[in-house]
Amino acid sequence: MTYRKSKIENRKTVVILGAGAWGTALANLAWVNGHEVRLWSRNSSQTLAAVLQDAADIVLSAISMKGVRDVALLVKSCPLSPEIIFVTATKGLDPQTTYTPSQTWQTEFPHHSVVVLSGPNLSQEIEQELPAACVVASKNFAAAHQVQLVFSSSRFRVYTSPDPIGVELGGTVKNVMAIAAGVCDGLHLGTNAKAALVTRALTEMVRIGQVLGSKTETFYGLSGLGDLLATCNSPLSRNYQVGYQLASGKRLTEILNTLPGTAEGVNTCRVLMQISQQQNITIPITEQVYRLLESEVTPQQALDELMLRDMKPEYNQ
Numbered sequence: 398m399t400y401r402k403s404k405i406e407n408r409k410t411v412v413i414l415g416a417g418a419w420g421t422a423l424a425n426l427a428w429v430n431g432h433e434v435r436l437w438s439r440n441s442s443q444t445l446a447a448v449l450q451d452a453a454d455i456v457l458s459a460i461s462m463k464g465v466r467d468v469a470l471l472v473k474s475c476p477l478s479p480e481i482i483f484v485t486a487t488k489g490l491d492p493q494t495t496y497t498p499s500q501t502w503q504t505e506f507p508h509h510s511v512v513v514l515s516g517p518n519l520s521q522e523i524e525q526e527l528p529a530a531c532v533v534a535s536k537n538f539a540a541a542h543q544v545q546l547v548f549s550s551s552r553f554r555v556y557t558s559p560d561p562i563g564v565e566l567g568g569t570v571k572n573v574m575a576i577a578a579g580v581c582d583g584l585h586l587g588t589n590a591k592a593a594l595v596t597r598a599l600t601e602m603v604r605i606g607q608v609l610g611s612k613t614e615t616f617y618g619l620s621g622l623g624d625l626l627a628t629c630n631s632p633l634s635r636n637y638q639v640g641y642q643l644a645s646g647k648r649l650t651e652i653l654n655t656l657p658g659t660a661e662g663v664n665t666c667r668v669l670m671q672i673s674q675q676q677n678i679t680i681p682i683t684e685q686v687y688r689l690l691e692s693e694v695t696p697q698q699a700l701d702e703l704m705l706r707d708m709k710p711e712y713n714q
Contacts, residue, residue: 579640
């Protein structure tokens, strides 16, 4: 599907890979700004090669984590301009390599700029034209700035960052914390418990990010704290719904079968457990979410495990 609008200065051709709610919302943002937008999915009538022809300027991936590597290889098989900027708006971790999406794209396209787009962006609210903000991050500032210009508008404010892994990890790890937040609300534990959970969740996100090479301050921005607050407090979040329904007594397979779209936090939790064992990272909230997903504990037992951990200072001195 191709969106066209009147010509503007520095008009770009933007290819969106993934025609789900998030990909469509991003396509509309670029189109409203006057750019040519081509929306592609595996069910498209056009081949990917046809969509990418005529020198696309930006290729943005909004597909689920499980499809990232296959689609990247498919893109690699097509003729491409050396100037193409790749943007990833996927939040997840590869279960085989433990790579983030941007690391997967950069591995396949080492000579291209890769930009991460992330933030507190519930697609339904974007589609309703409610105000929102996000971050685009890259080691190449010029590439991030180009993406910033394509998507920025009066209803969608875009910031830049030089920390792509930090921005990506914030948007990825918070999905696990959203499952925990859903459990908290599903058990009706109250405001005090929810505040404590979200605060300690942010501490855990920072700890993971520091070990994996991110900047601490990134997690206090839109892609960290911002996305954490949005996803932990909205019934629109699929990951929140997973936790809420688990607390209501439903089984994980039943929840996932009826959920619209992918709850990336389920896979992310399992990959984070691999990483924590390899890197010796303490991730108590993630661990209890994992045990809950694996039916090793009930929601109440997971809560008790967190509340009865050894006493410690709030911050390591």
